[in-house]
Amino acid sequence: MTDIESRVTTCFANVFPDLPAEEIPQASQESLAGWDSVAHITLLSAIAEEFQCELDTEFLETLSSYKLIVEFFEARSVNR
């Protein structure tokens, strides 16, 4: 697991404490019943805090799965 994956996984585990660890990499807003709008904002806030960045409002809708979030931060780290 990369550092980015590990940190995103921790955030998911904090926001969705009942989600088994092995299911986190497959988690998405569509597939997870508890991923409602409140959980979505909480998750993105936790992730923004973890990575010490501000997420533009345009990403509120696009960052809707574990995979997309990891890819987003991996792309950011490459571009730095």
Add this chain to the structure above:
Amino acid sequence: MKVELTLNQALATIKAQPEGVSRSKIFLVCGFQPLHLATFLKAHYALRFPDRAADVLEGHYGDLDGTLAVATKSDATAAVVVIEWGDLDSRLGLRSSGGWGLSVEADILANCGERWARILARLEELASRMPVAVVPPTLPFPFLGHTAGWQMSATEADLHKQAAGFLAEAARLANLRVLHPSRLAKVSPEASRRDPNMELAAGFLYSLRHASALAEQLVQLLYPPSPMKGLITDLDETLWSGIVGEVGVRAVCWGVGEHAQIHGLFQQQLRHFSEMGVLLAIASKNDPAVAEEALRREDLLIPGTAFFPVKVSWGPKSQAVAEILQAWNIGPESVVFVDDSPMELAEVGAAFPAMTCLPFDKRNAAKAVELFEQLRDLFGKPAVHREDALRQASIRASASIREAAAQSDDGDFVRALQGKLTFDTRKSSGNKRLLELINKTNQFNLNGVRIGEGEWLRHLEDECSFAVGVAYEDRFGPLGTIGVLAGRQCGGLVEVTSWVLSCRAFSRQIEHHMLEYLLGRPGVTAIRLCFRPTERNGPLQEFLRSKGLDCGQPGILELTREHLHTQLPHEARTLE
């Protein structure tokens, strides 16, 4: 102590709570999306009470009024009410497009005035059912006023005036506490409170840091630590400037002219504390006669008579402190010791690790002011009762009584006290004294169970419940309300869930009268005591054993008329 939590730490704290802990319901009343504020409330509550968890109930977005009404009818045992300007008039928030121009300022002002009045009425209803923590607006207005940002406009000043008027009324309501804006400003600077991105995207107004700081303050406001009971102070370079044995009684000083004002401020704070009922004593290494003469100076800002006991000798201060604790009959964990000498502080701290030992820095006024603020936090309490003013005098009287009792036959002596007891059975949500006694009494305490304010209010609402305050006075003076009996009565059976008697009232056989009162209630044939042994309720256990009851294990102990004392020494009456 400030605890900084990130959102991830807060979420992890909540996640780490064990299953099956007892849960408290807190109603979060706000007009914005509760979101991270609810999360931080749960987390800070978990840190405050590691063996409990909070369920945070929420209302409707944008409807502070309606949510207050829902909260009032709920089964929550506490409420937090967070008011922002947008709740008073939506034009004062970022999500409305109503504007704040010159043409609407008068309307905004009038609207806010009405809203404050409505909120106050709702708060009064809510506070009659549970303890309430109220937060006045923490965010600035958005751009209201024709002045540049560094000048307050008259409309802004009027809005602040309305808010101040509301807070002055709210702070007077029983069961309601207002968060101090100055303390919040210390832990959350105003400039970094707002998160406009989150406000516009999701309706949550605050930065994560502000939400965490606010939640921590709210938990502290709703569930303050027990205030300290006593303060022991040194004399030289602490109560006054100078060493009295060297410079003489008239030369020690505490005024601004002698560059000794911080000592005068300390004396003033101690005087304030004595009026609040804090026990004050002196532990000083000095010539007793010289120290006593100095304490008789009439220009002291706190009279020497406010201190009892006064222990002045050349022996170790820990010995003096031990004697003071014995006279007060309280534990070191409830006492603060103040001294300018690090060595003395270390010596007393080593002898009493549970005591709070604080340095008085006579050379640094800023540190001294910090000390005074710290003392305020340690001794401050939401309400001051009549009994608080009686406390010091009753401690002195108790010492005299113990002395006299040792020299005479116990029964004769107690009868000679000419004691009068009043059993007040009126249930009042505004009377905080009974709950204070239940939660701070250790030695004569039936089971050591502490009751939250919300649970207490629910108890009072129960038709079958009783909550009786016991007041006492005798020829040595009044003690005020010194005992509580609480529980439920169904038919002829009384179940006592709380029974406490202040240690100031020992040696007067009041506990016998309390049992007599219970068995004298109409229709009562037996009493069941919900007993639990604790580390500190030895005196209660001793009394129960004297009645032939087994105190080895927690359980229900039953008493009937056969257990009663035949001759009770005092007059007693009941208020209904």
